[in-house]
Amino acid sequence: NAGVTQTPKFQVLKTGQSMTLQCAQDMNHNSMYWYRQDPGMGLRLIYYSASEGTTDKGEVPNGYNVSRLNKREFSLRLESAAPSQTSVYFCASSEADRGPYGYTFGSGTRLTVV
């Protein structure tokens, strides 16, 4: 099915470990986003990419890095995980270059840092 695919779906990390969350979309969208969702905090933007080769910080970028590998793929890396990064992470894409359209979200990655 067309859409946004995220891997892994679940992950437990120890404090200080690193990992990369993968995201791929097959809708030919130019814009891609990484959000985290915490109880009572809503969805907060970590990083986004308006087009292949460009990335920009969002509201909560500290502790994260991103790579826009090509038009389809946008990865999020935690270099040294901290318990404060325990959250649900969502990748999304949109046809933003054609106007203010809504996002299509991936199924999410539930990350626990112990």
Next chain:
Amino acid sequence: QKEVEQNSGPLSVPEGAIASLNCTYSDRGSQSFFWYRQYSGKSPELIMSIYSNGDKEDGRFTAQLNKASQYVSLLIRDSQPSDSATYLCAVSYFGNEKLTFGTGTRLTIIP
């Protein structure tokens, strides 16, 4: 700080009644408005978008936008138990395709 405010609920509505969800935003430069539905443990799903003042209807859903008062609402008619979910309001600002989300309103439809 651009803000999007929603009542967190929970909002309980009897089956068959109208559910009314509200959202206010702080920046008058806001351009586009979206409602997402999120079931527990799932990802948000876009259900409505609205760009101009007034009402927009899609099946049992009606989005209402009032830019002068800076609020957007979602009405769900003939509420069903399957409408029980958290509803997220999202706003994009002029010249910026990024969305800012409210914290969501949890809706429970009581059979």
